Amino acid sequence: MKIHDVTQGTLEWHVLRSSHFTASEAPAMMGASKYMTRAELLRQKKTGLSPEVTPAKQELFDRGHAAEEAAREILAARIGEDLYPVTCSRGNLLASLDGMDMAEKVLFEHKLWNEKLAAQVRAEQLEAHYYWQLEQQLLVTGADKVIFVCSDGTEEHFVSMDYYAVPGRAEALAAGWEQFAADLEEQEAPAAKPVEKIGRAPEMLPAIHVEVTGMVKHSNLDQFRTLALEAIKNINTDLQDDQDFADAEKTMKWCTDVETRLSATKSHIMGQAQDIDAVIRTLDEVNEEARQVRLRLDRLVKNRKQEIRDKIVLDANDAFRKHLADLEASFGGRVRMPAVGIDVAGAIKGKKTITSLRDSADAELARAKVDASTIATSIKNNLATLNDLAEGYDFLFHDIQQLVLKDGEDLQAVISHRINEHKELEAKKLSEQLAASQPVAAAVVQTAAATEAAAVQPVKQQPPADDGQRIKLGDINSTLGFTVTAEFLRSLGFDAVDRKGNAVLYRSSDWPRICGALVQHINSVATQKAAA
Incomplete structure (x- = not known):
């Protein structure tokens, strides 16, 4: 957040507003303003021309400012914190605050008393005409809340509510201004209203x-x-x-x-x-x-x-x-x-x-x-x-169309669960294959005296059809629980089929043959050791 050293209502303040998207303009940009359409705001931002302030409207503004000052004092006394008018920005978004505390955690926004708005405040249910301005104030400042007040500057007509950012609204607001900026770029100089x-x-x-x-x-x-x-x-x-x-x-x-x-x-x-x-x-x-x-x-x-x-x-x-x-x-x-x-x-x-x-x-x-x-x-x-x-595990995510519509945290949980489940399944298969090989290893040891030590021979099994799925060398080692190198696998008859960055990739369909070759190698080593 950047705080600007300008006084609200001055020429410098108006110039600053003209070069930013302001919080008070947010309702019109979102199509929710009671006083200005989105098209009118586009015309105003394109030309820099604002509607003329009539004497009657100026009198209303003056009453609102007087009530705002009195209400600020009332609220400060109630919460035990001083509040100061502040003009601040974040990027191209601007907020002119009726008040902010020294810790920059509590904001104050005031509207002149009317019964309909007072009823909304009592019910803590504001119309979009009001809450988009508050959402931008919170987005720009990073404050915790806005104390929204409707009053005429007296204790008798003074109602307030705490407004907190509603999940999803800040993102919608930012996207709204992004679209507005794109429309503004394409907007031609408009004719008079x-x-x-x-x-x-x-x-x-x-x-x-x-x-x-x-x-x-x-x-x-x-x-x-x-x-x-x-x-x-x-x-x-x-x-x-x-x-x-x-x-x-x-x-x-x-x-x-x-x-x-x-x-x-x-x-x-x-x-x-x-x-x-x-x-x-x-x-x-x-x-x-x-x-x-x-x-x-x-x-x-x-x-x-x-x-x-x-x-x-x-x-x-x-x-x-x-x-x-x-x-x-x-x-x-x-x-x-x-x-x-x-x-x-x-x-x-x-x-x-x-x-x-x-x-x-x-x-x-x-x-x-x-x-x-x-x-x-x-x-x-x-x-x-x-x-x-999920790099290297594309075969686990054929339902990508549905997955990309999930919440980000939910998607991460799904990815983690599926990959871990896959690894556990592969580890279980390897464990079963190793267990099945134990009787064979024992028999080999018993006849070791009759067997000459032999060099490791590549696996001669007919490789299965390639299904296009790949497994990384790092995942092979993680599943096995010990480390093998690409050169060692090549000596067993398994060449890498691709590389992705630093990752060496093998056919997933070769996994059972790799496990079998490892078992054969282990048995061979055991035989040689027994014979020695």
Whole structure:
């Protein structure tokens, strides 16, 4: 941990924050913030531009800081330890602490009083919006705990809880920032945050005026018809962004209004005369055009929205599949990535605008990538463990796909158990073979006088088929309980088949023949000794 000599709230502090990933940004990075989306944080980090602080928000900040100072004094008196505001970092992670004790073991984090948060503190069940900040503080400092306080600076409204790091969260947080950094590198300079779109409909058509006295006496239908059909013709039906959809929905309301007015005018005319065919045809023509456009736009809006939602989901899922493929490629073909969950469709449920759809999909994609990367890191560590601890014993670990998904300590225990069990089994076989050879040795000794001492001869047995499994010379010696050299084994007819580093490797299938050759050699030596 590195402690920075800056005062919180100063220009130097803001500059320091801009070059680090801060604890207060952790909830947004993890997609859990109530106030900022992950996409908004990406835009902010890319541009260096922060939202403007309004007078109302500044007043809230000031109240929070005042309550924090008072709460720090209350807490210090309760625990009997002084607490000091500290800004510290570890790598590219930063934490601005409301307080830390001199031993750097206890941290203090304060939030302004509200009943909902106070209830969470009493129940000791914080939302992710809060606990990701605490996890980063503990990760950066290495402290034992954070005393999380919700208060207004008074004893009457003061609740607290001890927060300890939850297993797995620190790893998820680190993986989350790693993925965020990768996304930030690829992020293009973003456009300004879009404002809420307000739809535009065609200009209001003039009021229809028709006067009849058995015949049409006066009307402005020709002007109305020209304006209406021109407006309808210019309606946009190519829907791409939020503005287009807002315009379309406003236009549908406009079409409905035109239809209503035309219907009312038609009824008015019919009440004045019986046979006004030209007027009725004009009204019907414009009315039908407006109705058809409204119906077409209604279908188009629904279909286009669904198309966009589908594309956002498919694009996110495709990006996730590519991420999984890249992770799997890093395993060198030894194992595959397990299934990792992603629910983009669920993440965008209830979202209305294209911007919110994309932001929610991006956040879910980032979350799933972090989960997958965390699993991949564990698999790589387990593969390294197998390489280190199970070298030469690959034949004992055909279930490697399942083994690499285990906890690291569990995997080490499995490796140790299987190798020890294998060695015990081989030692038992050798013991049985040596025991079986004893009667033979006794008979040889009894007839030693009739036997000339002979040099050791290589074993002439037909070697069994090579099954590809290998045993190290060191393991042969460990199993035998005494040392033989590669040169000695060569004299018995067994050549090494490979080397791996300093290890000399033999066929595992030759083990029974090696034991037999050793027995034969021992018997031969015993015979020579007896004859002497």
